[in-house]
Amino acid sequence: MIDALGGRWGPIVVAAVSAIVVAAAGAWLTTLGPWYRSLQVPSWKPPDWAFGPVWTTIFTLAAIAGVLAWNAAPEGPERVWLLAAFAVNGALNIAWSGVFFRLQRPDWALIEVAALWLSVAVLILVVGRHTGLGALLLVPYLVWVGTAAMLNWSIVRLNGPF
Numbered sequence: 001m002i003d004a005l006g007g008r009w010g011p012i013v014v015a016a017v018s019a020i021v022v023a024a025a026g027a028w029l030t031t032l033g034p035w036y037r038s039l040q041v042p043s044w045k046p047p048d049w050a051f052g053p054v055w056t057t058i059f060t061l062a063a064i065a066g067v068l069a070w071n072a073a074p075e076g077p078e079r080v081w082l083l084a085a086f087a088v089n090g091a092l093n094i095a096w097s098g099v100f101f102r103l104q105r106p107d108w109a110l111i112e113v114a115a116l117w118l119s120v121a122v123l124i125l126v127v128g129r130h131t132g133l134g135a136l137l138l139v140p141y142l143v144w145v146g147t148a149a150m151l152n153w154s155i156v157r158l159n160g161p162f
Contacts, residue, residue, distance in 0.1 A: 008071075011066070011067045011070040011071060012067055015063040015064075015066045015067045015070075016063055018063070018066075018086065018090065019059040019060065019062060019063040020059075021090075022059065022090040022093055022094060023055060023056070023059050025094045025097075026055070026093060026094050026096075026097040027052075027097075029094065029097035029098045029101055029102050030097045030101050031101050031102065032048060035104050036101065039106075039155055039158075039159050040155070040158040040159055041151070041154070041155060041158070042151065042154040042155075042158070045151055045154075046147075054144060055144075057140070058140060058141045058144055061137040061138065061140060061141065062086075062123075062137070062138060062141060064134070064137055065127050065131070065133075065134035065135070065137040065138050066082070066086055066127070066134070068127075068130075068131040068133060068134040068137075069082050069126070069127040069129075069130045069131050069134045070082060072130035072131045072134075073129075073130045078129070078130070081126055082126060082127070082130075085119070085122055085123045085126040085127075086123065088119055088122075089116070089119040089120060089122075089123050092112065092115055092116040092119050093116060095112055095116075096109055096112050096113055096116055096148075099112050100152070104162070105162055106152055106155045106156050106159065106160075106162060107156050107160060107161070107162045108162075109152055110149070110152050110153055110156050113145065113148060113149045113152050114149065116145055117142065117145045117146060117149055120138065120141050120142045120145050121142060123138055123141075124138045124139070124142060
């Protein structure tokens with residue numbers, strides 16, 4: 001199906017649009033209003049302005065990794081696994097912003113971020129079956145989600161119960 005969208009450009013278009021949709025949905029759910037500003041945060045928290053460039057880089061690297069893996073994977077079940085891994089990861093990525101910011105439940109988001117981290121680890125494994133470079137491109141994503149998990153945990157510890 002993806003190849004039918006435009007030959008070799010199909011996977012690139014799908015990866016780019018998917019990355020933009022996940023990023024936009026997460027950004028829309030992220031509200032830095034009074035509730036967020038009232039939270040106590042650890043001294044090591046990155047500045048708010050840094051999150052946009054970091055996530056843009058991560059989504060760009062993930063899209064490239066997806067294209068590399070798609071092009072290297074044989075047609076059939078291997079590509080289905082790739083799509084499933086990216087879809088689950090995208091849904092979990094979006095969900096974290098909704099749980100943390102919109103529901104204002106950092107405690108629940110802490111559970112969700114563990115699932116997100118695991119989904120990135122699975123993504124690295126699934127992509128790595130087809131391209132080592134693609135797997136390496138996803139390592140910053142795993143590190144950043146790990147950092148986000150530690151930040152989330154610190155916020156729960158400093159502000160709970162919710």
